[in-house]
Amino acid sequence: MNKEFQKKLNELSKLSGYEKPKKISGSLKLDSNENFVIGKQFQSDLINTAKKRCDIREYPLGGTEKLIAKLSKYLKVPSNMVGVGNGSDQILDLFLANFCTRKTRILTSEPTFAFFEERCKLYGVKMIKVPFSDGMTLDVDQFLSKSKNADLIYIDSPNNPTGFQFSKQDIQKIIKKFNGPIIIDEAYGEFSDYSVVNLVKNNDNLIVIRTFSKAFGLAGLRLGYFVANKRFTDIFSRVIQYPYPLNSLAIEAGILALQKSNQVSSIFSLIKKERERVIKNLRSYDIFEVFDSKANYVLFDAKGLDSRIYNALAEQGISIRKLGKLGKHKGCLRVTIGTKEMNSKFLLAIRDLVR
Structure with missing residues (x-):
C-alpha cells in the first residue's frame, strides 16, 4: 500500500464511529427508540x-x-x-x-x-x-x-x-x-x-x-x-x-x-400518553432528574446510580441506553416508550431497584 493510503487509514482509525447499542437476546428492548407499539x-x-x-x-x-x-x-x-x-x-x-x-x-x-x-x-x-x-x-x-x-x-x-x-x-x-x-x-x-x-x-x-x-x-x-x-x-x-x-x-x-397512515396516527397519541406516565413516575423518585420530552423516549439523570440501574435492569432482561455524561449531568440514561405493558415492566423494575 502507498503512503497516502496508509496515512488515510491511520486518520480514520482514530475515529470512533457511531456506537450502536448492544444486541441482548431476549431482552425487553427499550434502547433504540423503535416503535413497538405498532403490533408485529x-x-x-x-x-x-x-x-x-x-x-x-x-x-x-x-x-x-x-x-x-x-x-x-x-x-x-x-x-x-x-x-x-x-x-x-x-x-x-x-x-x-x-x-x-x-x-x-x-x-x-x-x-x-x-x-x-x-x-x-x-x-x-x-x-x-x-x-x-x-x-x-x-x-x-x-x-x-x-x-x-x-x-x-x-x-x-x-x-x-x-x-x-x-x-x-x-x-x-x-x-x-x-x-x-x-x-x-x-x-x-x-x-x-x-x-x-x-x-x-x-x-x-x-x-x-x-x-x-x-x-x-x-x-x-x-x-x-x-x-x-x-x-x-x-x-x-x-x-x-x-x-x-x-x-x-x-x-x-x-x-x-x-x-394506513390514519390507523398508525392513533398510536402517536398512545405513545404521548405513555410518555407522560413514564415521566411522572420517574419524577416521583427524588434520586432522578427527569427531562421533558417531545419524542418517543425519556432522558433522565440517575446521577451516581446510572451504572447500577443500567446493569440491574440488564440482569432482569430490560435494555435501556446508557449515555453517561451530558453537559453537567453525569449519569444519563434514556428509555424508549414502548407498549403500556413494556413501560409498566420497566417502571416496576425501577421501583424495586430504588425503594
Whole structure:
C-alpha cells in the first residue's frame, strides 16, 4: 500500500464511529427508540402484501417515484419537493459528503444526533456547538448569536437524546434570520408538537429530513425521505443519490404504510400518553432528574446510580441506553416508550431497584 493510503487509514482509525447499542437476546428492548407499539402482526401483514406486489429479480424502476407520489399526498407538498434515501442517515451522509468541506462550519446543539456528529468528524467538517442548559433546554437567542459564525444549521427536532424541541415560534425565528441552509431532522416528528414541513414551500434554505423508522415502525427497512426546494431536490435525487436507493420490498411496504397512515396516527397519541406516565413516575423518585420530552423516549439523570440501574435492569432482561455524561449531568440514561405493558415492566423494575 502507498503512503497516502496508509496515512488515510491511520486518520480514520482514530475515529470512533457511531456506537450502536448492544444486541441482548431476549431482552425487553427499550434502547433504540423503535416503535413497538405498532403490533408485529400489522408489520407482518404489511410485508406479506408487499412481497406479492414486487418481483425482486427486477431493479425497482419507477418504484421511488411511486413512493414519492404517496409521500407527496401524505405531506401535502408537491412531489418535486420530495426525495428519498436508504434511511435518513444516508440522506444526511450524502449531504455532508457533497455540500460540505473542511472549511464548512455547522451550528448545532450539544448534545445532538450522534450519527450526524460522527459523520462530521469523518469528513472533517467543523461543528459549532451550543450547549443545553442544566434543564436540557436551548435558548433561541443564544443559538442565533452563534449562527453568525456558521455556514449551515443542523437541528434535530425533537433532539436526540434529550427530547427537547424549540417552540414553533422559535424555530420560525431561526429559519427567518439565518440565510444559509438549515437542516431540520424530524426523525421523531410525529411524536412532537409540530412539523415544519409546510414551511419548506416558502423557505428555499430549509431541508426537512424524516423517516419511516420511528412513526411507522419500519426501522429494519431503512426508509428515509426529505422535503426541500425543487432545485435542491432535483439535483440531490438525479445526480447525488444512488440510481436505486431503496429496495423493491421497502418501496412497496412504504406505500402500504402510508395508505394506513390514519390507523398508525392513533398510536402517536398512545405513545404521548405513555410518555407522560413514564415521566411522572420517574419524577416521583427524588434520586432522578427527569427531562421533558417531545419524542418517543425519556432522558433522565440517575446521577451516581446510572451504572447500577443500567446493569440491574440488564440482569432482569430490560435494555435501556446508557449515555453517561451530558453537559453537567453525569449519569444519563434514556428509555424508549414502548407498549403500556413494556413501560409498566420497566417502571416496576425501577421501583424495586430504588425503594
